[in-house]
Amino acid sequence: MNYWLMKSEPDVYGWPKLVADKRGRWDGVRNPIARRNLMHMKVGDRAFFYHSNIGKEVVGMMEIAREHYPDPTDKTGKWVAVDVKPLAPAKTPATLAAIKAEPRLKEMALVRYARLSVQPVTPAEWKLVCRMAGLEP
DNA sequence: GCCAACGTTGGC
């Protein structure tokens, strides 16, 4: 199983909306590296939901529910979307500040490539962030 | 194919 982190601005599409919807489409990604990551996702992979801009914290855990398919919001046919399902909310959201303060998370893509909206997470990083967020890994 | 100008993301 692979682990990921996906960012969304909560005032555009936030965790509570995904929970209410029970399932969501992760679309609108327009960055080649993020696209490559989307294309590597398999059903059953886990992903953190990160609130960018407002909150700046990991607020929950999701599961990939459908592998990549053409993004319906994209006319060019170049970009892809995946479907996600919420699994569990963070009991104590893991903030960017806390993640940056943890030396073992120095190499995390969230820290190193701040602008990448879909990023891989290593198993070690996954465990640590889960612990910080009060999530079952 | 290079690179300057410009646009966007996202933290602060």
Add this chain to the structure above:
DNA sequence: GCCAACGTTGGC
């Protein structure tokens, strides 16, 4: 609101 980092565009 600012700006650093980075991606994209377009002239050459």
